[in-house]
Each structure stands twice: as structure tokens, then as C-alpha cells.
Amino acid sequence: MAYSYYRSVTIDYTKCGTSNSTDFPVLVSFTDLNFRTVANGGRVQNASGYDIAFYSDSARTTPLFWEIDQYDANSGATGTCSFWVKIPTLSVTANTVIYVAYGDTSISSFQSTASSVWSNGFVGVWHLKNGTTLSGADSTTNANTGTITSVTATTGKIDGGMASTGTGGINVGNGTSLQITGDITLSAWVKQTSIPANGTMLIAKDKDTGGRAYTLSTQDTTPKAFFYVNGGASTDIINGSTVLTVGNWYYIVGTRLNSTKALNIYLNGSTNATQKTGTVASIPSATANATLGYREYTGFNGNLNGTLDECRIANVVRDSSWVFAEYNNQNSPSTFFTLGTETPTTPTTSTSDFFQFF
Numbered sequence: 001m002a003y004s005y006y007r008s009v010t011i012d013y014t015k016c017g018t019s020n021s022t023d024f025p026v027l028v029s030f031t032d033l034n035f036r037t038v039a040n041g042g043r044v045q046n047a048s049g050y051d052i053a054f055y056s057d058s059a060r061t062t063p064l065f066w067e068i069d070q071y072d073a074n075s076g077a078t079g080t081c082s083f084w085v086k087i088p089t090l091s092v093t094a095n096t097v098i099y100v101a102y103g104d105t106s107i108s109s110f111q112s113t114a115s116s117v118w119s120n121g122f123v124g125v126w127h128l129k130n131g132t133t134l135s136g137a138d139s140t141t142n143a144n145t146g147t148i149t150s151v152t153a154t155t156g157k158i159d160g161g162m163a164s165t166g167t168g169g170i171n172v173g174n175g176t177s178l179q180i181t182g183d184i185t186l187s188a189w190v191k192q193t194s195i196p197a198n199g200t201m202l203i204a205k206d207k208d209t210g211g212r213a214y215t216l217s218t219q220d221t222t223p224k225a226f227f228y229v230n231g232g233a234s235t236d237i238i239n240g241s242t243v244l245t246v247g248n249w250y251y252i253v254g255t256r257l258n259s260t261k262a263l264n265i266y267l268n269g270s271t272n273a274t275q276k277t278g279t280v281a282s283i284p285s286a287t288a289n290a291t292l293g294y295r296e297y298t299g300f301n302g303n304l305n306g307t308l309d310e311c312r313i314a315n316v317v318r319d320s321s322w323v324f325a326e327y328n329n330q331n332s333p334s335t336f337f338t339l340g341t342e343t344p345t346t347p348t349t350s351t352s353d354f355f356q357f358f
Contacts, residue, residue, distance in 0.1 A: 003053065004103035005034070005043055006060060008340030011087070011096040015328040015336050017321025023120035024090040024325065027069070027158065028054075028100070029082035029333040034342055035102065037076035043103040043342075047076055051107040054085045055099045060345075064088075064098060067114035067139060069127060070159045082159060082333075084139075086117045090325060101345075115141045121185075121316030123177035126170070126292060128153075128309055131160030136170045136292075142177040144290070146170035151293060156309035157189040157249050158330060162293060166194075166305040169201075169293030178205065178313065179285040182258035185314040186216035186227065187323075188292075189330070191249045192306035195223040201302035202252065203311055204295035206288035211235070212295060213284050216254045217302065218244055225272055227254025227265045229283050236278030238263040246306075251327050255317045258282070264320075269327025271320060 009028055035052070036042025045051045049071030054064040069082040090096055118125050118140045125139040126146065134153035136146025150168025153160050162170065172178070188202040199219035207213050211230045219226035225240030236256070244250060253266040261278040264271060289296050292311050293304040310330065318326075329336045 002104050002106060003051070003060065003101035004344060005342050006058065006099050006101040006345050007342050008058070009098045009100055010338045010340065011090065012336060013091055013093060013095050015325060016090050016092045017324040018092055019319065019321045020092055021090040021322045021325055022088070024087045024322070025084045025117050026087050026090070026337070027082060027329050027333050028085050028337065029069070029158070030339055031078060031080040032339065033079045035075070035079040035081055040077050042079060044076065045103060045105045046107055049075060049081060050110050051104040052081070052083070052100060052102045053111050054083070055101060056088070058099050060099065060101050063112070065116040066112045067117045068110070069129065072130070084117050086119070092321065114139060121314040122312060123180070123315050124172060124290070124313040126172070126311045127159065128156060128162045128311070129160040131155050134160070134162060136172065138172065142175055144172045144175045144178060146172040146292060154307055156307060158310055161307045161309035163307050164293050164304040166303040169291055169303060171296070172290045172292060174287055174289045178290045180214065180313070180315050181282045181285050183256065183315055183317045184214060184283065185253065185255045185316065185318045186214065186312070187251070187253040187326070188216060188311045189249055189251050189309040190218070190304070190306060192218065192244070192246050192304070194246060194305045195244060197221045199226065199302050200304050201291065201293065201295045202304070202308060203290070203292060203313060204302065205290040206286065206295055206297040207284050208286045208288055213286050213288070215295070216252060225250070225252045225265050225267050227263060229256055229278070229280050231280030231282060232284060234279040236261070236263055236276070236280045238265045238273055238276045240265050240267050240272035242267055242272055251331065253318065253323050257317045266320070266323045268331070269324045
């Protein structure tokens with residue numbers, strides 16, 4: 001590749017917890033005038049941002065995997081853009097440094113494999129972008145694309161999100177990858193307009209005969225974060241300790257480790273309840289669909305009234321460092337990393353530039 005410029009992206013290790021995270025998707029989001037298109041006085045040659053690429057080294061010999069979250073006409077005019085970049089090892093003892101290269105007139109197509117960003121146990125990732133036209137697309141290879149009913153696009157926590165007034169949601173189906181019976185992590189950003197006492201579903205998958213196989217929600221008469229798994233004869237529930245209020249963004253994560261039946265719930269990057277040991281032997285593999293913003297059983301139920309963003313399901317358990325880093329990164333990208341000074345570069349070509357594109 002013949003990129004004309006590159007810059008460092010330095011991740012603050014103090015925002016990453018106490019243990020390293022492997023294959024961690026970092027949100028690289030910023031506004032910089034040099035990332036406008038050439039037609040608007042910037043350096044980017046392609047109107048879709050295809051000539052923006054990420055590398056693990058300043059020589060640009062080892063490409064990373066990335067997904068374009070936002071690069072559109074507004075990005076071209078303002079230099080506001082965002083990407084998800086998979087970091088092989090996110091260190092907690094030293095700053096992790098990667099590099100963004102840009103400005104190549106020869107590039108007219110996307111240069112990475114977006115789904116490869118979401119390799120580490122992710123079975124469904126819904127960005128719900130772009131704020132103008134709502135998308136139920138799944139960024140993983142599992143293609144759990146959602147069917148949208150009576151919800152609309154709005155400004156989310158990150159780029160676009162899903163706005164609901166309590167009448168609809170997104171049905172993401174019952175693909176094999178969503179039939180999780182063991183380890184599980186559910187996560188989502190939510191900002192609610194109202195919080196009914198009987199609960200608001202963020203991510204839910206029902207059992208076939210009622211009850212929920214797994215659910216991440218806000219629930220209780222004094223609304224708190226809520227994570228639930230149902231094994232038929234037994235039900236395991238863990239509630240957060242913080243009372244939630246309307247009009248505020250919250251990042252909610254629920255995890256279950258199958259080997260010990262341990263349940264954890266996190267709010268805004270921190271543990272929000274004492275770890276609970278459950279009794280559910282395994283989560284049922286039901287034929288009911290997984291849903292975002294409501295639950296399927298008995299029709300639309302537990303509907304969200306507010307905004308939902310960045311919904312994710314994984315078949316692994318994320319630890320506290322992973323959740324801490326996710327929150328810090330997504331809540332405030334500008335303090336999670338520092339964008340370095342622009343450096344003009346002599347074009348280089350390496351066969352390793354092409355390893356992921358065929």
C-alpha cells in the first residue's frame with residue numbers, strides 16, 4: 001500500500017484494568033481535520049474512508065483487523081470518524097500503541113475483514129448504526145441480522161442507536177450461535193425515557209414455554225441492572241445495587257460462568273453486586289428468538305422506552321478488566337487513547353499487507 005501519512009494511537013494502560021485482554025475490539029473514534037476527504041481539504045482519498053488502515057507497527061508491515069463504524073459524507077466534511085480495531089493484546093502494564101495510515105489514491109475498496117474484529121467469543125454484535133437509517137445487521141460471521149418492528153434510528157451512545165417508544169424492537173432470530181447453554185456474556189448501552197416496574201428488556205431470549213433462557217434488563221420496583229438465566233427447574237437472578245434514573249446512559253453487562261454457576265453484573269465498568277453462585281445446570285437451548293429491546297413471549301413484552309445501543313452476546317465470560325476497559329473506551333474514547341502527530345511517509349509495500357484480504 002502507498003499511504004502518504006500515518007499517526008500513532010496510544011492507549012492509556014491505566015484505563016484497561018488489572019489483567020491483559022486478548023483480541024480486544026477498541027473503539028478508535030475522533031475528529032481531526034486531516035481525516036476529511038481531499039475534496040474537503042483533508043488527506044483521505046476515498047469518500048468511504050477505505051484508504052484509512054490500522055497497523056501494529058509504524059513501518060506498516062503488520063496490518064490489524066478493523067471495522068468502519070462511521071465514515072460517511074459528514075465524516076468527509078468534518079473529519080469525524082470511528083472504527084473498531086482488534087488489538088491482539090491490550091496491556092495493563094504499558095501503553096499499547098498502534099498506527100493509523102491514510103491517504104492512498106490507489107484504494108477503492110475496503111481493506112480489512114470487519115467480522116474478524118469480533119472473533120473472541122462474540123456470537124452477535126449489533127451496532128444499531130447509523131442514526132439516520134436503523135440497521136439490525138450483525139457484525140460477526142454468524143449473520144444474526146435482526147428484523148426491525150416499530151423502532152427507529154436515533155443518535156446513540158456511539159454513532160447511531162435504536163429509539164423505541166415502548167411498542168417494538170428487533171428480532172435477531174434463533175441462529176445456532178444464539179442457543180447458548182453454558183458460558184455467556186450479555187452487554188448493552190441504554191438510556192431510558194421511562195422505566196416500568198415490571199422491567200425493560202435490553203437483550204432477551206425466551207424459553208419455548210414461557211420464562212427466559214437468558215435476559216439482560218432493567219427491572220424491579222426501584223429499577224436496577226438485572227441479569228437472569230432460567231434452566232427450567234431453577235432460575236438464577238442477579239440484581240445490581242444502583243438505582244437507575246431516566247435520561248442517563250448506562251453500560252450494563254451480565255456474565256455467567258458455567259463451570260461454577262457464578263453470576264456477575266456490572267454497571268458502567270464496575271461490579272455492581274456481590275458475585276452470586278447459581279443453581280441452573282445449563283441454559284435451555286430453546287427455539288424462541290433472541291430479541292433486542294423487548295421479549296418475544298406473549299407478543300411484544302417488556303418493551304424499551306428510550307434508546308439502546310451496542311448490544312452484544314458472547315459465549316465466553318468477560319472478566320472485570322475487559323468490562324472496565326470496554327466502558328472506559330466506549331464512554332470516553334478521547335481519554336482512552338491519544339492520537340499522535342501526523343507523519344508523512346515514504347510509500348512502502350510488503351507482502352504481509354495483503355495477508356488478510358484474500
